[in-house]
Each structure stands twice: as structure tokens, then as C-alpha cells.
Amino acid sequence: MEKTPALQRLQSRLVSLGAKDKEFVEKFASCIAMVLNIPPPKLKYKQSKGQYYIEVASTTFYELLRKPVDLKRLKKYIEHCDMCKKMFLQGFIDSEGCIDEKGRIYISNTNYELLIYVQKLLREFGIESTGPKPTSSRRGTVIHNPRTGKQYLRNKDEYVIYIRASSNEDFYRHIGFTIKR
Numbered sequence: 001m002e003k004t005p006a007l008q009r010l011q012s013r014l015v016s017l018g019a020k021d022k023e024f025v026e027k028f029a030s031c032i033a034m035v036l037n038i039p040p041p042k043l044k045y046k047q048s049k050g051q052y053y054i055e056v057a058s059t060t061f062y063e064l065l066r067k068p069v070d071l072k073r074l075k076k077y078i079e080h081c082d083m084c085k086k087m088f089l090q091g092f093i094d095s096e097g098c099i100d101e102k103g104r105i106y107i108s109n110t111n112y113e114l115l116i117y118v119q120k121l122l123r124e125f126g127i128e129s130t131g132p133k134p135t136s137s138r139r140g141t142v143i144h145n146p147r148t149g150k151q152y153l154r155n156k157d158e159y160v161i162y163i164r165a166s167s168n169e170d171f172y173r174h175i176g177f178t179i180k181r
Contacts, residue, residue, distance in 0.1 A: 013062040018053035023179050025052040090178045105163040110156035125174040131161035
């Protein structure tokens with residue numbers, strides 16, 4: 001079957017998310033359904049990657065989220081109100097954040113400016129953080145995937161911010177994680 005130009009354009013505007021964490025993908029699916037006023041997209045599982053994923057066709061959403069991230073374009077949506085800021089931070093931290101074995105909350109990403117912006121938003125909720133600081137995951141370092149045995153070269157430097165221990169309580173009160181684990 002030959003694809004029409006309209007179908008090709010629509011398929012090039014797919015927004016998708018894939019992750020091993022089923023709960024994370026389900027949460028994203030319910031949020032995207034609410035934002036786009038559509039039924040939640042069907043959760044699929046890709047055995048070869050060991051990932052759950054969803055796909056949604058939306059030119060507007062695609063344009064908003066395309067890379068590189070354009071913070072100027074996104075800020076009006078994120079800063080609409082305190083609830084929008086909170087929801088952005090929750091989603092970002094669910095995706096890019098972690099709690100280590102010592103209970104420290106940290107957020108890592110390769111986009112330095114985006115981490116600076118996240119810090120600014122956290123401060124608006126009274127949450128202080130350190131950094132962003134470069135991690136040991138520098139551009140050019142080798143990454144080993146234990147599942148596939150393949151090795152990759154890191155394309156970008158990674159940066160990290162840590163939530164100060166004195167702000168952990170404020171973090172959980174105002175932002176928290178949307179995923180229980």
C-alpha cells in the first residue's frame with residue numbers, strides 16, 4: 001500500500017515514549033490523553049528492546065516537543081500557573097531523576113540550560129539544589145550495555161543537580177514523584 005503525502009506527514013509527527021518502566025509509560029499515556037483530549041493511547045510492548053511504549057499522532061504536540069528543546073517556546077505553557085510548573089517538574093524528574101542508596105535526590109541531563117531552568121523552578125517552591133555539575137559521563141566516554149553486550153560512545157556531556165538534604169521535605173511536599181517506586 002502506497003502512503004499518501006498526508007499520511008507521510010502525519011506519521012512524521014508521531015510523539016512516542018518508550019521505557020522499561022511500565023508505570024512510567026502508563027502515566028505518560030494518561031497525561032498525554034488528558035492534554036490532547038483523546039482516549040489514552042494503547043500501551044504496547046517491544047520484546048526486542050524489553051520496553052513498553054506508546055505512540056500518538058499530533059502535529060501540535062510534536063512541534064512543541066521537538067528537539068532541540070526550545071525553552072522560550074515552552075516557558076509560556078510551563079509557567080502558566082503553579083500547578084503547571086509542578087506537573088512539568090514531576091514529569092521531568094520522573095524521567096531524569098533518581099534517588100541513590102543514601103537517599104539523595106538527583107536529576108541528570110545533557111542539556112545544561114534545561115537543568116538551570118529546572119533549578120529556577122525548584123527555587124520557586126523553596127527547594128534548593130546544587131550544580132549543575134558535570135558527571136563522569138563525559139562526551140567520548142564508552143557506555144557498556146550489560147543487556148546487549150554492546151558498547152557505545154557518549155555523544156554529549158551529562159550534568160547533574162542534587163536536591164539539598166535540607167530541601168527534601170519541601171521537595172516531597174510540593175513536587176514529589178508521580179511514580180510510587
